[in-house]
Amino acid sequence: MDLQGIDAIVTLQSSVDQLASSKNEQVQKAEQNALDWWSLAAIAPAIIILLGFLFLFFYGVVQSLTDLKLSRPVVRFIGFTNYEVAIKTQDFWNSVRATMAYACSAVLAEAFFGLAIAKLFASGVFLARLMRPVILLPLVLPPMSVALMWTTMMDPQIGILNYLLSLVGIGRFAWISDASTAMFSLVLIDIWTYTPFFALIIFAGLQGINDEVREAARVNGARGWATFLHIELPLIAPYILIAAVFRLIESLNQFDIIFGTTQGGPGDSTSVLSVRAYITAFQNLAFGRGAALMVVNWMIVLLGTFAMVRLWRLVRQRVS
Amino acid sequence: MPRTPAALRGHSAHFVKTALICSTLLAGAAASFVQAKVEDINWRQFEGSSIVWAYDIHPYADAVAAQLPEFEKLTGIKVTPELYPDDAYWNKLTIQLSTKSASWDVVGTGIQPAWDLAPGQLLEPLDRYLNNPKLTSASYDYKDFFPALRDALTWQVDGEQIEAGRGQVWAIPHGFENIQLFYRKDILDKHGIKVPTTPPEMSAACEKLKSADPAITPLGVRGVRFWSSIHTAAISIAKSYGVHDFVVKDGKLETGLDSPESVAFHHDYVEMIKKCAAPSFVNDNWYQVVDGINSGRTAMAIDSNMFGFWNDVAGKPASGKIAFAPPLRAPNGKNFESNIWIWSLAMNAASQKKGAAWLFIQWATSKQVELKGAVAGKLVNSPRASTWSDKVWLDYATKPEFTNFVDTFKIVQDRAALAFTPRAGFAEAMNAWAVAMQKMVNGADVKATLTDLASEIRSSM
Numbered sequence: 001m002d003l004q005g006i007d008a009i010v011t012l013q014s015s016v017d018q019l020a021s022s023k024n025e026q027v028q029k030a031e032q033n034a035l036d037w038w039s040l041a042a043i044a045p046a047i048i049i050l051l052g053f054l055f056l057f058f059y060g061v062v063q064s065l066t067d068l069k070l071s072r073p074v075v076r077f078i079g080f081t082n083y084e085v086a087i088k089t090q091d092f093w094n095s096v097r098a099t100m101a102y103a104c105s106a107v108l109a110e111a112f113f114g115l116a117i118a119k120l121f122a123s124g125v126f127l128a129r130l131m132r133p134v135i136l137l138p139l140v141l142p143p144m145s146v147a148l149m150w151t152t153m154m155d156p157q158i159g160i161l162n163y164l165l166s167l168v169g170i171g172r173f174a175w176i177s178d179a180s181t182a183m184f185s186l187v188l189i190d191i192w193t194y195t196p197f198f199a200l201i202i203f204a205g206l207q208g209i210n211d212e213v214r215e216a217a218r219v220n221g222a223r224g225w226a227t228f229l230h231i232e233l234p235l236i237a238p239y240i241l242i243a244a245v246f247r248l249i250e251s252l253n254q255f256d257i258i259f260g261t262t263q264g265g266p267g268d269s270t271s272v273l274s275v276r277a278y279i280t281a282f283q284n285l286a287f288g289r290g291a292a293l294m295v296v297n298w299m300i301v302l303l304g305t306f307a308m309v310r311l312w313r314l315v316r317q318r319v320s
Numbered sequence: 321m322p323r324t325p326a327a328l329r330g331h332s333a334h335f336v337k338t339a340l341i342c343s344t345l346l347a348g349a350a351a352s353f354v355q356a357k358v359e360d361i362n363w364r365q366f367e368g369s370s371i372v373w374a375y376d377i378h379p380y381a382d383a384v385a386a387q388l389p390e391f392e393k394l395t396g397i398k399v400t401p402e403l404y405p406d407d408a409y410w411n412k413l414t415i416q417l418s419t420k421s422a423s424w425d426v427v428g429t430g431i432q433p434a435w436d437l438a439p440g441q442l443l444e445p446l447d448r449y450l451n452n453p454k455l456t457s458a459s460y461d462y463k464d465f466f467p468a469l470r471d472a473l474t475w476q477v478d479g480e481q482i483e484a485g486r487g488q489v490w491a492i493p494h495g496f497e498n499i500q501l502f503y504r505k506d507i508l509d510k511h512g513i514k515v516p517t518t519p520p521e522m523s524a525a526c527e528k529l530k531s532a533d534p535a536i537t538p539l540g541v542r543g544v545r546f547w548s549s550i551h552t553a554a555i556s557i558a559k560s561y562g563v564h565d566f567v568v569k570d571g572k573l574e575t576g577l578d579s580p581e582s583v584a585f586h587h588d589y590v591e592m593i594k595k596c597a598a599p600s601f602v603n604d605n606w607y608q609v610v611d612g613i614n615s616g617r618t619a620m621a622i623d624s625n626m627f628g629f630w631n632d633v634a635g636k637p638a639s640g641k642i643a644f645a646p647p648l649r650a651p652n653g654k655n656f657e658s659n660i661w662i663w664s665l666a667m668n669a670a671s672q673k674k675g676a677a678w679l680f681i682q683w684a685t686s687k688q689v690e691l692k693g694a695v696a697g698k699l700v701n702s703p704r705a706s707t708w709s710d711k712v713w714l715d716y717a718t719k720p721e722f723t724n725f726v727d728t729f730k731i732v733q734d735r736a737a738l739a740f741t742p743r744a745g746f747a748e749a750m751n752a753w754a755v756a757m758q759k760m761v762n763g764a765d766v767k768a769t770l771t772d773l774a775s776e777i778r779s780s781m
Binding site: 069070071072073085089090091151155156157158172174176177178179261262263264265266267268269279282283284285286287 | 762
């Protein structure tokens, strides 16, 4: 047997194979580098819409760098003056505080009540089955209608809430008419409206937990409360956090409920950034300053969302 | 041959018949001639157009809306009214005009908002329409509008600011208001309370009323954090204390809201609100004020005089129970002061149907529409002198159910004047004042709040 010849053939063959594979790689690379026009055409509408959104956002940012005012025929570029002027005022910091207080307290309370309602739904008792479709009602109402409805109900003189309180011997409550109770009242409206959102998402999370896990806990001697605290809660924590991300974004931007009830008052007690920005732009007609406040609000939303998403990832890693 | 009575009767009958036909024809011809003289413009020149007229939900709008079929029949122009609640309307007006949207052709405005809109070229100056004989009927008689109202709506735009008193016409008045104190006679009589004339007197009366009937709100006043709550009671009473929104210092415009007079006024006013107004004061707009006085939940109110009139109209629950008085004055002041508000019709500068829009403005502010609206009990304070000298209106307004409306109107109108300084930037400064008022009513220190308010206004000037 001419092994030398075989070696030569093998060597040649391997060289040919190498050449062929390198050619295939080149073809593959060329194919990869070639534009896939069909795919591009398919995603083009999404890209155009995204660019449209970005354009509007950056247009707002550009406006915030100008002295755009309704009575001013010529618009001047003034750099960061609108921001500098804003942060030097006490009203601005009051609005930042109000925005944070509103969003944080609403989201925390909604998460707590949402969890309680979800647990009730998961228990499968008759009342829970009855309540499941009803609880969605506040979510489907337009926020401005919710605001008007609660404004009437919270009227200190003729509102039904004070009437109901009077039946149990509680005296007149000022609700949205007093600076010391207005923020509490607004958070209450937010809780009423958006707790069902938390409840639904957490309920979905509870439904996703395998019964075997609960059974194993029971076999190991865990009682109801311990099962919930050490087994269920860690497993549904990512669900709670993802709901909290969505609600935090909305609460930091909340406008309809606040403007429809207090318009930011009494005084400046509920003047969150979105309401202050609107009033500055569309009532005081100072569009440049209003845009600057909107950009600040956007930055707060962005930071808050990043923090929540990071927390969500951490929790998810621990759970998995 | 002597005519028989029958023949005579027949002849006479023929004569009467002929005379009737002739006189009818003559009357028709004369009427046509008069009509031709009155209708000296072609009202159908924009036939087939369709325009949108935006306004506040307000009886003044109802008065015009009720007569719209006549306009549409006269011109062939279709008018779509878009009416919004007060706060929403002003916000929407700004958005519509500032975005140069052509969807509204005619808008309702007051002088003060128009000060902010005119420099941005968002309103169409109306002189060229008024002075165009092809577009404006000779019978329109622009000079029939009270001179003070015409002057108030005439100014010149100078860069970012306005110069009042001369220049272009920016809107046509179609109803105005002066600020008065109106009260439920039945309630005050029942509790033996005299009509107060100063804020301290009002505070005392409120305490007496509250102790007599805790369910009653003694005084209805607007309190929303918007300029509309300043332009009624607050500015009228403040002026009698010697407060000016702006003063000229060293040739420059300067806010007068931190002056000693302003501090004195706010001390009294805030005290009065705390003792008299509804607990929902900060959320109350004119709708709540009117509802309170109409239902009898509120004993007195300081606002536009026609709110009292509308509820005195026969058939309303409060008919004949509401009486009128001048607004409150400073305790040491000699005279009361009353601010005026002029509801006016203006044209959107971005409108694509300006000719049709002008015909509508002209018709809606004409003598006949004003008079008809007034006698319907809606367009109460007509801006036309001819309405106020018309016997039909005067007979109507002096009916017993309107108590002392006409007499008080005459007394107040002598001192009624625009209490604000004409300037662009009105909304920003007055909104800030409304917010400061809420803070003071909620317990903030009066002097410190006014100092902050003044510095806020200065920084925006």
